Amino acid sequence: LNYTKICVRLRGYTHGHGFSFFNYYHNPNVSISEQYLSGVSITHENEHIWSYVNGYAEDYIYYYISCPCSTGNPFNATPPFVGNDYYCESGRSDNSYPDDYFFF
Secondary structure: OOOOOOOOOOOOEEOOOOOOOHHHHHOOOOOOOOOOOOEEEEEEOOEEEEEEEEOOOOOOOOHHHOOOOOOOOOOOOOOOOOOOOEEEEOOOOOOOOOOOOEEO
């Protein structure tokens, strides 16, 4: 896919926690037309451009629902059609369950 510039403004909110690439870890054959992440994907005609992923927590590894790039996370794969074209973070810093909403 050829493009020169894509501009997006996104503000995410989370209550509880995100699931990162949860569906991909449970079904490695998941396609781009199915739910494969917790967050937002930018696609064009079934081609992945970029994803903004909501993971479990910034400083707490919880298996496959943490961000793949989290230090010490053994579950660091992404769907092949996503590759490294994503950004993952969480509004939570630890394993607590606050009643507030957080920006991510």
